[in-house]
């Protein structure tokens with residue numbers, strides 16, 4: 001579950017800005033979800049550049065382009081998505097269908113349907129869906145919620161007993177929760193692979209090649225930070241799969257909000273202009289700005305845990321990034337903490353510090369691990385660091 005915010009002092013107002021900005025030392029830090037509010041300062045800097053005007057008579061139809069497989073995708077958004085991938089260089093868009101979803105969450109469910117719906121009316125055995133642990137905790141939740149006869153969650157891809165039958169493997173790279181770079185591990189003849197590239201953007205990782213797989217998922221949520229717009233897209237080679245996904249979304253929500261699409265076109269356009277226009281100051285290049293933010297946060301976190309007797313963090317590689325032209329560090333969206341000897345439940349320990357994370361079990365691994373978001377607002381992040389430092393000092397003082 002994404003879960004409700006735990007910290008009532010930070011509830012957003014109707015226009016999405018904070019009603020209060022102070023966190024008391026007693027409040028629980030809700031870092032259990034990856035709500036990407038860290039990027040708000042960039043878009044605040046953009047002032048009115050991303051404003052959109054939508055008149056009462058605009059965008060009233062269900063349809064956007066009846067000639068397109070994904071008939072509810074506004075053509076301008078399709079163009080903006082292609083431009084974005086062209087600017088970043090993280091995915092091939094040629095000879096692909098773009099299927100739009102209400103977040104990539106809906107597209108994942110559309111794919112489960114599209115890849116398992118039988119041609120005949122009688123379903124076969126449910127198709128196993130696997131992902132290497134630690135895996136994104138929502139995969140099993142989304143698969144199990146309906147007790148579907150079409151597919152079933154079969155857990156960790158590393159331990160999956162592939163028997164020559166059909167299966168689906170989900171590859172999330174860089175991976176939520178641990179930021180590692182992933183490839184498919186089962187490699188059976190009848191397997192279909194869904195590549196979830198939610199975090200394959202330059203603020204989190206080096207862009208090492210343009211991904212060129214049959215089925216790839218992306219989301220605006222983790223790219224620009226506009227999670228509230230609920231825009232995700234799939235790049236799909238096979239027309240039949242793209243059509244089935246479109247059918248699923250038509251039945252589930254008859255398309256995707258046109259207002260959200262218009263906003264996404266604007267935001268992506270401003271982002272691409274900022275990246276392409278060398279004359280602009282550094283702070284107008286979203287990926288430079290957001291990489292710097294993430295780098296500062298990771299530096300603070302590593303510093304805070306340097307002498308910690310409670311937690312360890314794994315190291316992440318430095319790779320050559322085709323987007324920046326430099327060797328860059330992986331800067332994951334989540335801290336994947338491992339508790340040291342004597343602390344059996346990392347998440348419980350964090351709870352004692354009034355930090356709400358998500359425990360290892362939800363990701364298919366031991367409770368000595370826990371995930372904490374690195375994408376919160378600045379004051380929450382600073383509190384997180386302060387509490388880690390206090391915990392470290394407390395233990396070294398024998399408290």
Ligand SMILES: Cc1ncc(COP(=O)(O)O)c(C=O)c1O
Nearest residue numbers: 103104105136176198219221232
């Ligand atoms: C790995 C991964 N995939 C998909 C999503 C879903 O993103 P959205 O539904 O906001 O597009 C998330 C969100 O946290 C994620 O971490």
